[in-house]
Amino acid sequence: MSHSLPRLLLALGASLLLVLPMGSVSAAKAHPWSAYFPAKGVTCTSVTTRADGTTENQNITVVAKTAKKIVTRVHGQGRATSLLLPGGRLRGTSSISYKAGGVRARVTLLANYPSPAKLIRHGSGSATMTMAMTLPRRMAELILKSGRTVTLTGNYRVAGLGSGTVTLADAAGTAVAAIGSRVTLRSFSIKNAKPAAARGLRRELRPLFASLSRTDWIARGRGTVLTTGTDVDGAALTQRQVGCS
Structure with a gap:
């Protein structure tokens, strides 16, 4: 498969974790994750x-926000939806x-997070990634x-x-408090x-x-400020927030 797919998956994962992120809702009874949007x-x-020193910018925008649902868009990639439960x-x-190559794939990612307070106390959640690949007929007959x-x-x-504390990628090197997962x-x-x-697959x-395994740091009012992991070849990847506007 083309190496552009791992980059799409990185964007997919980032969009989910910016679904957790960011915010400022001051209502007294607001959902505890609201302050992170x-x-x-x-x-x-x-x-x-x-790892080779090359860089790439990514923009994620909040396109809809209600008391129960947040929708974000990764520019050029697609949307993610977050439900406040x-x-x-x-x-x-x-x-x-x-x-690619006559193969059509649809990749879906579902992530479940505990409350911010439980995440701080080392609570746990779960995630599932599913890839459904539809193959050309002759290929399917051979392997399915x-x-x-x-x-x-x-x-x-x-x-x-x-x-913990994370340093942003802005010119001032701003340090922010964050929750890790x-x-x-x-x-x-x-x-x-x-x-x-x-076996081959x-x-x-x-x-x-x-390669979707990673460490994320989420800051109040900013969202995901730091992600570290590896690509499909095992090379290091770091994604650090510059800022929001």
Whole structure:
């Protein structure tokens, strides 16, 4: 698969964690995650730095905000939706579609986070990434048990890391207080592939799912200010927020 897919997945994950992020809602009975979302129309910019020194900017905008739902847009990539749930919990969903070599793929990411207070106390949540790939007919006949679609699923654990301080990528090197979380791949499964094909798919695509494992730091009023992880080849990636406006 093209190496542009891992970049799309990084944007997908970032959009979910900016779904947690940002904000300023001062109502006394507001959902506890509300303070981590900016107002509708606010855009936050981050810069991603790769191991070879190359960089890429990313903009994420809050396009809708209600008491129960937040929608963000990763510019040039797509949208993510966050639901503010009872008990201070948050559920984020986002998806992208991808096509290469006659293969059509749809990737969906679902993340469940505990309340901010529980995340600070090292509470845990979960996430699932599902990739449904529709293959050309002749390819499907060779490697699938039936039909034309193979489904790959990664299950992740989200663990709170407590609180810390993060330095932004702005000119002033602003230091902000943040809440940390770590996303770790726990299991990877393949459905509807013949045994030999499943082994090949696992060898080729498990690193892609593992590349979604990362550490994130989320600041009140700013969103995700720092993400560290690796790409599909195991090379380091760092995404650091520049600012919001």
